[in-house]
Amino acid sequence: MKVIRFFIIAFTCFCLQITAQDSIFPINFIVGKQSNTNLTSQYNLIPAVEDAFNKMQRDALKEGISIQIVSAYRSFKRQQSIFLKKYKKYKQKGLSEKQTLTKITEYSTIPGTSRHHWGTDIDIVQQLTKMPRNLLVENNYSSEGSFCPMKQWMDQNAYKYGFYLVYTENKNRTGFKYEPWHYSYAPISKKILQKFIIENNKGNILPIIKQAGINIEIPFYSNYIQTHVKGINPLLLEF
Numbered sequence: 001m002k003v004i005r006f007f008i009i010a011f012t013c014f015c016l017q018i019t020a021q022d023s024i025f026p027i028n029f030i031v032g033k034q035s036n037t038n039l040t041s042q043y044n045l046i047p048a049v050e051d052a053f054n055k056m057q058r059d060a061l062k063e064g065i066s067i068q069i070v071s072a073y074r075s076f077k078r079q080q081s082i083f084l085k086k087y088k089k090y091k092q093k094g095l096s097e098k099q100t101l102t103k104i105t106e107y108s109t110i111p112g113t114s115r116h117h118w119g120t121d122i123d124i125v126q127q128l129t130k131m132p133r134n135l136l137v138e139n140n141y142s143s144e145g146s147f148c149p150m151k152q153w154m155d156q157n158a159y160k161y162g163f164y165l166v167y168t169e170n171k172n173r174t175g176f177k178y179e180p181w182h183y184s185y186a187p188i189s190k191k192i193l194q195k196f197i198i199e200n201n202k203g204n205i206l207p208i209i210k211q212a213g214i215n216i217e218i219p220f221y222s223n224y225i226q227t228h229v230k231g232i233n234p235l236l237l238e239f
């Protein structure tokens, strides 16, 4: 009897957890389609993410480093327009369907799969009196780059505030290229990714993408989920 009771309790807890996750992160939110009324007004982040960022920003400033967010929340619609613009450009250059999708997904996500839909991920720069012309460029963050002091500070401290690089410089990592500017607030984004994977396994994500006029074959999509969506810093994949 005790064993049965244990299983009933464990099962109930499991169901409650799933329900709680469902209510906090409904599928429309995960794919960037829900109005962002629950996000902060300044950066469009989940409030706990913005609190953690503000604390990190204040502490960095005490050491003379000014961290600025240049991109945070992005809606499905916005990602769709970025995607379709690139799609048109590469198609006009004569690339095949597969080559086009491969080229776009070097840096850009398929709408509905962007971590920027979640209000947990940010692209950051160091605020300087003289800013480089192009901001989100790998060289700016290298040892000779303008943002090197911030990058070094982040390497040593970001984790203390819950922030981790997503697309790390690791030859074994697949998917998106190295993005030294893109950080994620792990305590929440890990939960959203987990929910994304559950919804994706149920087959609920691809139809939303297709509804938006983006026609992606299942083999390409499945491979993209494996290499790109899961091709991230392993610390953001520990559920």
Ligand SMILES: [Zn+2]
Pocket (backbone or CB within 6 Å): 071, 116, 121, 122, 123, 181, 182
């Ligand atoms: Zn980003």
